[in-house]
Amino acid sequence: MRRITGRALGTWSLRLDAAYCLILGIFVAAAAPQIATAVALPVPLLIATGSIVAVWAGSVLWMVAHLRLRIALHLVMGVNILAAALIAVASLTATSALAIIAVLAIALDVALFATSQLIAIRKINATPQTATA
Structure with a gap:
């Protein structure tokens, strides 16, 4: 079995x-009245929050493509916490x-993403660095 x-x-x-x-984000913005x-x-707070979260999604993808992975992981993990x-x-x-249960479930989802990012950071840090010429 290969480890990730x-x-x-x-x-x-x-x-x-x-x-x-x-x-x-799209769901929260669209369903804000309910x-x-x-x-x-x-409602305006929920629409704004949903919109910001949807835009944040694009920012995360931008970070994956343009920043060092460790930096992106640290930034996103901090925001997730x-x-x-x-x-x-x-x-x-x-x-x-x-x-209450539904909102706390979302909080738990977000915390689990932060946890997965912490695990990834620790795995990256534990990987021996190869020398480059």
């Missing part, structure tokens, strides 16, 4: 993170137990 490298894990983590952000009743947050915390706090505004 830190570089492969990091690249896949960032790409999947971008896809998740795009889908979630979501607002479940989490008691203003902050986002997971903010999403968890947003669950406090939920109007029902089901809404």
Whole structure:
């Protein structure tokens, strides 16, 4: 059985993170009026948040293509940690137990992306560096 490298894990983590952000961002922006009743947050805030998350998806893909992988992983992981915390706090505004669970599930998803990025960073750091001429 072949083990996945830190570089492969990091690249896949960032790409999947971008896809998740795009889908979630579009969904939140489009469904803002319905979501607002479940989490008691203003519709314009939810539309803006969804839009920012969708744009962030493009930024993550740009980072994968243009930045050193370690830097991209650190940046996205930091944003994911902050986002997971903010999403968890947003669950406090939920109007029902089901809404609380749904919002906390999203916070957990985001935290898991940060975890996968941390694992990728650690694997990359543990890989012996080859000498270049």
